[in-house]
Amino acid sequence: MSSLIDLHSHSTVSDGLYTPTELVAHAAQHGVRVMALTDHDDVAGLPEAKLAAKEHGIELLAGVEISVTWRKRTLHIVGLKVDPEYPPLVQGLAAIRAGRHLRAQGMSASLDAVGIHGSLEGAYQYAHGIISRTHFARFLVDKGYAKDTKKVFKKYLVKGKPGYFEHQWADLAEAIGWIVGSGGIAVIAHPGRYDLGRTNMLLLLEEFRALGGKAIEVVTGSHTAAQYQEFAKFAKMFGFAASQGSDYHGPGHGYMEMGRLPELPSGCVPVWQGWPEVANAGLLS
Numbered sequence: 666m667s668s669l670i671d672l673h674s675h676s677t678v679s680d681g682l683y684t685p686t687e688l689v690a691h692a693a694q695h696g697v698r699v700m701a702l703t704d705h706d707d708v709a710g711l712p713e714a715k716l717a718a719k720e721h722g723i724e725l726l727a728g729v730e731i732s733v734t735w736r737k738r739t740l741h742i743v744g745l746k747v748d749p750e751y752p753p754l755v756q757g758l759a760a761i762r763a764g765r766h767l768r769a770q771g772m773s774a775s776l777d778a779v780g781i782h783g784s785l786e787g788a789y790q791y792a793h794g795i796i797s798r799t800h801f802a803r804f805l806v807d808k809g810y811a812k813d814t815k816k817v818f819k820k821y822l823v824k825g826k827p828g829y830f831e832h833q834w835a836d837l838a839e840a841i842g843w844i845v846g847s848g849g850i851a852v853i854a855h856p857g858r859y860d861l862g863r864t865n866m867l868l869l870l871e872e873f874r875a876l877g878g879k880a881i882e883v884v885t886g887s888h889t890a891a892q893y894q895e896f897a898k899f900a901k902m903f904g905f906a907a908s909q910g911s912d913y914h915g916p917g918h919g920y921m922e923m924g925r926l927p928e929l930p931s932g933c934v935p936v937w938q939g940w941p942e943v944a945n946a947g948l949l950s
Contacts, residue, residue: 668926669698670937672726672745673854673885673910676702678710679730680792680799682915685710686725689717689725691913695924698946699937701728701745701910706761707795708749724942729754730854731843732834741854743882743908744844745936751847758843762795763833769796772822773829776801778788779827781810798822799914803872814918817905821926841876850936852908856899857892870903880936884909884929886920897930904940907933 675681676688683691685702692700700723702714711727718725727749733740747754773785787804788796802817805828811817822828842941844851853873861869882888883896884907900907907929911921929935939945 667778667909667928667935667948668924669696669946670909670943671697671699671911671913671923671926672728672852672908672936673703673730673743674700674913674923675704675730675915676710676714678707678794679704680795680797680914682918686717688913689714689721692923693721693723694923696763697723697725697924698948699726699940699942700923701726701743703728703743703836703866703910705730705741705795705797706732706758706765708747708754708758709794711749724946725846726942727849729844731840733837733840734754734832734834735837735872736865736906738859739832740837740859740869742837742840742844742878743852743854743910744840744847744849745852745880745908747844747849748847751843754843754847757835757839763784764832764834765796766870768830768832769801770927771832772798772801775830776821776828781805781808781827784828798916801828837872838876841873841878845877849878850906851876851878852882853878854882854935855885855887856881856896857885857888857910866899868904870899874905876902878905880906880908882910883907884926886910890927893927893930894917897933900933905938906938908936 676677723808776784791800791803802814841851879937913919
Protein backbone atom coordinates (compact mmCIF):
# COMPACT_ATOMS: atom_id res chain seq x y z
CA MET A 666 0.00 0.00 0.00
CA SER A 667 2.89 2.39 0.59
CA SER A 668 3.42 2.51 -3.20
CA LEU A 669 0.35 4.76 -3.19
CA ILE A 670 2.24 7.37 -1.13
CA ASP A 671 4.48 9.68 -3.21
CA LEU A 672 6.28 12.42 -1.30
CA HIS A 673 8.42 13.95 -4.07
CA SER A 674 7.09 15.37 -7.36
CA HIS A 675 7.44 18.42 -9.60
CA SER A 676 5.14 20.62 -11.67
CA THR A 677 5.68 23.36 -14.24
CA VAL A 678 6.20 25.76 -11.34
CA SER A 679 9.72 24.33 -11.25
CA ASP A 680 11.01 21.87 -13.86
CA GLY A 681 8.16 19.42 -14.31
CA LEU A 682 6.21 19.02 -17.54
CA TYR A 683 2.71 18.98 -16.01
CA THR A 684 0.87 21.88 -14.40
CA PRO A 685 -0.07 21.27 -10.75
CA THR A 686 -3.59 20.33 -11.88
CA GLU A 687 -2.29 17.90 -14.51
CA LEU A 688 0.24 16.39 -12.09
CA VAL A 689 -2.41 15.64 -9.47
CA ALA A 690 -4.68 14.13 -12.13
CA HIS A 691 -1.78 11.99 -13.34
CA ALA A 692 -1.08 10.82 -9.79
CA ALA A 693 -4.74 9.91 -9.33
CA GLN A 694 -4.77 7.95 -12.59
CA HIS A 695 -1.83 5.91 -11.27
CA GLY A 696 -3.50 5.14 -7.96
CA VAL A 697 -1.61 7.58 -5.71
CA ARG A 698 -3.64 8.41 -2.61
CA VAL A 699 -1.23 10.65 -0.66
CA MET A 700 1.22 12.97 -2.42
CA ALA A 701 3.46 15.95 -1.83
CA LEU A 702 4.12 18.62 -4.43
CA THR A 703 7.78 19.51 -3.88
CA ASP A 704 8.73 22.03 -6.54
CA HIS A 705 12.26 23.40 -6.49
CA ASP A 706 12.55 26.55 -4.39
CA ASP A 707 8.91 27.55 -4.89
CA VAL A 708 5.52 26.87 -3.32
CA ALA A 709 3.43 28.78 -5.87
CA GLY A 710 1.82 25.62 -7.28
CA LEU A 711 0.28 24.49 -4.00
CA PRO A 712 -3.06 26.37 -4.14
CA GLU A 713 -3.82 24.98 -7.60
CA ALA A 714 -2.67 21.48 -6.60
CA LYS A 715 -4.85 21.61 -3.48
CA LEU A 716 -7.98 22.28 -5.56
CA ALA A 717 -7.14 19.43 -7.94
CA ALA A 718 -6.41 17.07 -5.02
CA LYS A 719 -9.86 17.78 -3.57
CA GLU A 720 -11.44 17.00 -6.94
CA HIS A 721 -9.58 13.68 -7.26
CA GLY A 722 -9.84 12.58 -3.63
CA ILE A 723 -6.09 12.75 -3.02
CA GLU A 724 -4.51 13.82 0.27
CA LEU A 725 -2.06 16.58 -0.73
CA LEU A 726 0.84 17.65 1.47
CA ALA A 727 2.44 21.07 1.12
CA GLY A 728 6.06 20.51 0.18
CA VAL A 729 9.13 22.13 -1.33
CA GLU A 730 12.61 21.05 -2.45
CA ILE A 731 15.25 23.56 -1.37
CA SER A 732 18.61 23.93 -3.11
CA VAL A 733 21.49 23.90 -0.63
CA THR A 734 25.26 24.31 -0.80
CA TRP A 735 27.10 22.07 1.68
CA ARG A 736 30.90 21.93 1.59
CA LYS A 737 30.91 23.27 -1.98
CA ARG A 738 28.43 20.60 -3.10
CA THR A 739 24.83 21.09 -4.18
CA LEU A 740 22.29 19.11 -2.17
CA HIS A 741 18.50 19.14 -2.08
CA ILE A 742 16.45 19.20 1.10
CA VAL A 743 12.75 18.38 0.86
CA GLY A 744 10.34 20.01 3.27
CA LEU A 745 7.15 18.06 3.93
CA LYS A 746 4.01 19.48 5.58
CA VAL A 747 5.43 23.00 5.51
CA ASP A 748 3.46 26.19 6.01
CA PRO A 749 3.86 27.86 2.59
CA GLU A 750 3.02 31.26 4.10
CA TYR A 751 5.70 31.15 6.83
CA PRO A 752 7.56 34.46 6.24
CA PRO A 753 11.17 33.22 6.62
CA LEU A 754 10.43 30.37 4.17
CA VAL A 755 8.75 32.73 1.69
CA GLN A 756 11.64 35.20 1.88
CA GLY A 757 14.32 32.52 1.70
CA LEU A 758 12.82 30.87 -1.37
CA ALA A 759 12.46 34.27 -3.08
CA ALA A 760 16.18 34.89 -2.54
CA ILE A 761 17.08 31.50 -4.02
CA ARG A 762 14.91 32.14 -7.09
CA ALA A 763 16.65 35.49 -7.65
CA GLY A 764 19.97 33.65 -7.50
CA ARG A 765 18.71 31.16 -10.08
CA HIS A 766 18.43 33.95 -12.66
CA LEU A 767 22.00 35.05 -11.99
CA ARG A 768 23.19 31.46 -12.36
CA ALA A 769 21.27 31.12 -15.62
CA GLN A 770 23.09 34.16 -17.00
CA GLY A 771 26.43 32.58 -16.05
CA MET A 772 25.47 29.25 -17.64
CA SER A 773 24.47 31.02 -20.84
CA ALA A 774 27.80 32.89 -20.97
CA SER A 775 29.66 29.59 -20.54
CA LEU A 776 27.73 28.04 -23.44
CA ASP A 777 28.33 31.17 -25.54
CA ALA A 778 32.06 30.62 -25.05
CA VAL A 779 31.88 27.28 -26.90
CA GLY A 780 29.68 28.60 -29.71
CA ILE A 781 26.25 27.66 -28.33
CA HIS A 782 24.27 30.87 -28.55
CA GLY A 783 20.78 31.88 -27.48
CA SER A 784 20.63 29.46 -24.56
CA LEU A 785 19.30 31.91 -21.98
CA GLU A 786 16.31 32.92 -24.10
CA GLY A 787 15.91 29.32 -25.23
CA ALA A 788 15.88 27.95 -21.69
CA TYR A 789 13.34 30.54 -20.56
CA GLN A 790 10.97 29.38 -23.30
CA TYR A 791 10.66 26.11 -21.39
CA ALA A 792 10.38 27.72 -17.96
CA HIS A 793 6.96 28.55 -16.60
CA GLY A 794 8.24 29.34 -13.12
CA ILE A 795 11.81 29.07 -11.89
CA ILE A 796 14.73 28.65 -14.31
CA SER A 797 16.79 25.49 -13.88
CA ARG A 798 19.45 23.36 -15.55
CA THR A 799 16.65 21.15 -16.86
CA HIS A 800 15.33 24.01 -18.98
CA PHE A 801 18.80 24.52 -20.48
CA ALA A 802 18.95 20.77 -21.09
CA ARG A 803 15.67 20.84 -22.99
CA PHE A 804 16.98 23.71 -25.11
CA LEU A 805 20.16 21.75 -25.92
CA VAL A 806 18.16 18.69 -26.91
CA ASP A 807 15.86 20.79 -29.08
CA LYS A 808 18.88 22.28 -30.87
CA GLY A 809 20.41 18.85 -31.49
CA TYR A 810 23.38 19.08 -29.11
CA ALA A 811 22.29 15.89 -27.31
CA LYS A 812 19.83 13.05 -27.87
CA ASP A 813 17.98 13.52 -24.57
CA THR A 814 18.29 15.40 -21.29
CA LYS A 815 20.21 12.58 -19.60
CA LYS A 816 22.86 12.80 -22.33
CA VAL A 817 23.02 16.58 -21.84
CA PHE A 818 24.23 16.13 -18.27
CA LYS A 819 27.17 14.02 -19.48
CA LYS A 820 28.40 16.68 -21.91
CA TYR A 821 27.13 19.97 -20.53
CA LEU A 822 25.99 21.88 -17.43
CA VAL A 823 28.02 19.87 -14.91
CA LYS A 824 31.34 20.72 -13.29
CA GLY A 825 34.18 20.80 -15.81
CA LYS A 826 31.81 20.96 -18.82
CA PRO A 827 30.43 23.84 -20.92
CA GLY A 828 27.43 25.48 -19.33
CA TYR A 829 28.52 24.91 -15.75
CA PHE A 830 28.45 27.90 -13.43
CA GLU A 831 29.50 27.83 -9.79
CA HIS A 832 26.69 29.03 -7.58
CA GLN A 833 26.09 29.42 -3.84
CA TRP A 834 22.68 28.14 -2.75
CA ALA A 835 21.11 28.35 0.71
CA ASP A 836 23.07 27.17 3.72
CA LEU A 837 22.02 23.79 5.13
CA ALA A 838 21.15 25.32 8.50
CA GLU A 839 19.05 28.03 6.81
CA ALA A 840 17.04 25.55 4.75
CA ILE A 841 16.33 23.26 7.68
CA GLY A 842 15.46 26.28 9.82
CA TRP A 843 12.88 27.49 7.28
CA ILE A 844 11.30 24.04 7.06
CA VAL A 845 11.24 23.25 10.77
CA GLY A 846 10.22 26.80 11.66
CA SER A 847 7.21 26.46 9.40
CA GLY A 848 6.15 23.28 11.20
CA GLY A 849 7.49 20.97 8.49
CA ILE A 850 9.73 17.92 8.34
CA ALA A 851 13.19 18.23 6.76
CA VAL A 852 14.21 15.31 4.51
CA ILE A 853 17.44 14.74 2.56
CA ALA A 854 16.35 14.18 -1.04
CA HIS A 855 17.83 11.28 -3.07
CA PRO A 856 21.07 10.95 -1.02
CA GLY A 857 22.37 8.30 -3.42
CA ARG A 858 22.81 10.92 -6.13
CA TYR A 859 25.47 12.84 -4.20
CA ASP A 860 29.03 11.71 -4.87
CA LEU A 861 30.15 12.18 -1.28
CA GLY A 862 31.91 8.97 -0.29
CA ARG A 863 31.17 7.29 3.03
CA THR A 864 33.08 9.75 5.24
CA ASN A 865 31.34 12.85 3.90
CA MET A 866 27.98 11.08 3.87
CA LEU A 867 28.36 10.30 7.57
CA LEU A 868 29.36 13.91 8.25
CA LEU A 869 26.34 15.18 6.31
CA LEU A 870 23.93 12.89 8.14
CA GLU A 871 25.38 13.84 11.50
CA GLU A 872 25.14 17.58 10.76
CA PHE A 873 21.65 17.20 9.28
CA ARG A 874 20.44 15.46 12.43
CA ALA A 875 22.05 18.05 14.71
CA LEU A 876 20.30 20.86 12.80
CA GLY A 877 16.86 19.27 13.17
CA GLY A 878 16.60 17.03 10.12
CA LYS A 879 14.26 14.10 10.70
CA ALA A 880 14.22 11.87 7.59
CA ILE A 881 16.04 10.75 4.44
CA GLU A 882 14.65 9.48 1.16
CA VAL A 883 15.31 5.74 1.10
CA VAL A 884 13.15 4.73 -1.86
CA THR A 885 13.28 7.31 -4.63
CA GLY A 886 13.26 7.23 -8.40
CA SER A 887 17.02 7.57 -8.92
CA HIS A 888 18.07 5.02 -6.27
CA THR A 889 19.01 1.46 -7.15
CA ALA A 890 17.71 -1.53 -5.20
CA ALA A 891 21.09 -1.73 -3.46
CA GLN A 892 20.79 1.92 -2.44
CA TYR A 893 17.37 1.27 -0.90
CA GLN A 894 19.13 -1.11 1.49
CA GLU A 895 22.13 1.17 1.98
CA PHE A 896 20.10 4.18 3.01
CA ALA A 897 17.72 2.09 5.09
CA LYS A 898 20.80 1.18 7.15
CA PHE A 899 21.87 4.82 7.37
CA ALA A 900 18.37 5.77 8.49
CA LYS A 901 18.49 3.18 11.26
CA MET A 902 22.02 4.22 12.25
CA PHE A 903 21.05 7.87 12.74
CA GLY A 904 17.48 7.37 13.92
CA PHE A 905 15.94 8.94 10.82
CA ALA A 906 12.51 8.17 9.46
CA ALA A 907 12.41 6.85 5.89
CA SER A 908 10.73 8.84 3.14
CA GLN A 909 9.94 7.90 -0.44
CA GLY A 910 8.99 9.59 -3.69
CA SER A 911 9.19 9.10 -7.42
CA ASP A 912 10.79 12.53 -8.03
CA TYR A 913 8.43 12.61 -10.99
CA HIS A 914 9.00 15.37 -13.57
CA GLY A 915 6.78 14.15 -16.42
CA PRO A 916 6.84 11.55 -19.19
CA GLY A 917 10.35 10.83 -20.40
CA HIS A 918 11.90 13.10 -17.78
CA GLY A 919 11.93 10.94 -14.67
CA TYR A 920 13.37 7.83 -13.16
CA MET A 921 10.14 6.21 -12.04
CA GLU A 922 6.41 6.46 -12.71
CA MET A 923 4.08 7.63 -9.96
CA GLY A 924 2.28 4.84 -8.12
CA ARG A 925 5.08 2.35 -8.88
CA LEU A 926 7.31 2.76 -5.84
CA PRO A 927 8.49 -0.46 -4.18
CA GLU A 928 7.92 -1.02 -0.48
CA LEU A 929 10.36 0.48 2.02
CA PRO A 930 12.93 -2.06 3.24
CA SER A 931 11.91 -3.91 6.39
CA GLY A 932 12.87 -2.19 9.61
CA CYS A 933 12.34 1.33 8.26
CA VAL A 934 10.17 3.73 10.20
CA PRO A 935 8.00 5.48 7.58
CA VAL A 936 8.07 9.26 7.77
CA TRP A 937 4.27 9.17 7.40
CA GLN A 938 3.74 7.02 10.50
CA GLY A 939 0.81 8.45 12.44
CA TRP A 940 -0.10 11.06 9.82
CA PRO A 941 -3.84 11.75 9.70
CA GLU A 942 -3.58 12.24 5.92
CA VAL A 943 -2.56 8.60 5.51
CA ALA A 944 -5.44 7.43 7.70
CA ASN A 945 -7.86 9.67 5.76
CA ALA A 946 -6.69 8.03 2.53
CA GLY A 947 -7.55 4.60 3.95
CA LEU A 948 -3.92 3.49 4.02
CA LEU A 949 -2.15 1.81 6.91
CA SER A 950 0.24 4.18 8.70
